[in-house]
Amino acid sequence: xxxxxxxxxxxxxxxxxxxxxxxxxxxxxxxxxxxxSGVILSVQPEIRQDLIxxxxxxxxxxxxxxxxxxxNSPTLIKRQVNTQVSVADGDIIxxxxxxxNKVSEAETGFSFYRKxxxxxxx
Numbered sequence: 001x002x003x004x005x006x007x008x009x010x011x012x013x014x015x016x017x018x019x020x021x022x023x024x025x026x027x028x029x030x031x032x033x034x035x036x037s038g039v040i041l042s043v044q045p046e047i048r049q050d051l052i053x054x055x056x057x058x059x060x061x062x063x064x065x066x067x068x069x070x071x072n073s074p075t076l077i078k079r080q081v082n083t084q085v086s087v088a089d090g091d092i093i094x095x096x097x098x099x100x101n102k103v104s105e106a107e108t109g110f111s112f113y114r115k116x117x118x119x120x121x122x
Contacts, residue, residue, distance in 0.1 A: 003045060003046065003047045004044065004045070004046060005044070005045075006042055006043070006044040007042065007043050007044070008040070008041070008042040008043075009039075009040070009041045009042075010036060010038060010039070010040045010041075011038050011039045012036060012037045012038015012039060012040070012061075012062075013036075013037055013038060014034040014035070014036055014037075015034065015035055015036075015037050015063045015074060016032045016033070016034055017032070017033055017034075017035050017063075017073055017074065017076075018030055018031075018032065018033075018073045019031035019032055019033035035063075035076065036061075037061045037062050037063055037076070037078075038060075038061065038062070039058075039059075039060055040057075040058070040059040040060075040061070041056075041057070041058045041059075041095075042056070042057045042058075043055070043056050043057075048086075050088065051086045051087065051088060052086070052087050052088070052089065053084065053085070053086050054084065054085045054086075054087065054093070055082075055083075055084050056081075056082070056083050056084070056085060056095065057080070057081070057082050058080070058081050058095060058098060059078055059079065059080040059081075059098075060078065060079050060080075060098045060099075060100050061076060061077060061078035061079070061080075062076075062077055062078075062100075063075065063076055063077070064077055079098050079100075080098075081097060081098060
């Protein structure tokens with residue numbers, strides 16, 4: 001990584017969301033923009049005489065379906081930390097503080113048996 005160059009790490013997905021409206025032949029045209037979601041980390045170092053100053057931005061985000069958004073567009077839910085740390089060459093820093101718990105429901109088994117019912121099996 002070079003002095004002043006930003007490095008980025010991202011694990012997640014690009015989600016299409018509604019963008020700006022423009023007009024063509026007096027008809028509205030809705031654009032689509034892609035926004036990143038997931039775990040996003042960026043670091044930008046500034047090397048000083050005896051220290052390395054790190055500008056750190058970390059984010060955990062996802063999109064949730066909403067009925068209240070414009071045209072039912074998804075809502076961005078994010079937790080974000082921006083910080084600045086000064087370290088000496090060879091020092092180690094530990095980042096933390098952002099976490100996400102997800103609960104999901106899933107059915108297992110053969111979809112055919114669920115459709116005909118359990119009475120036929122036993």
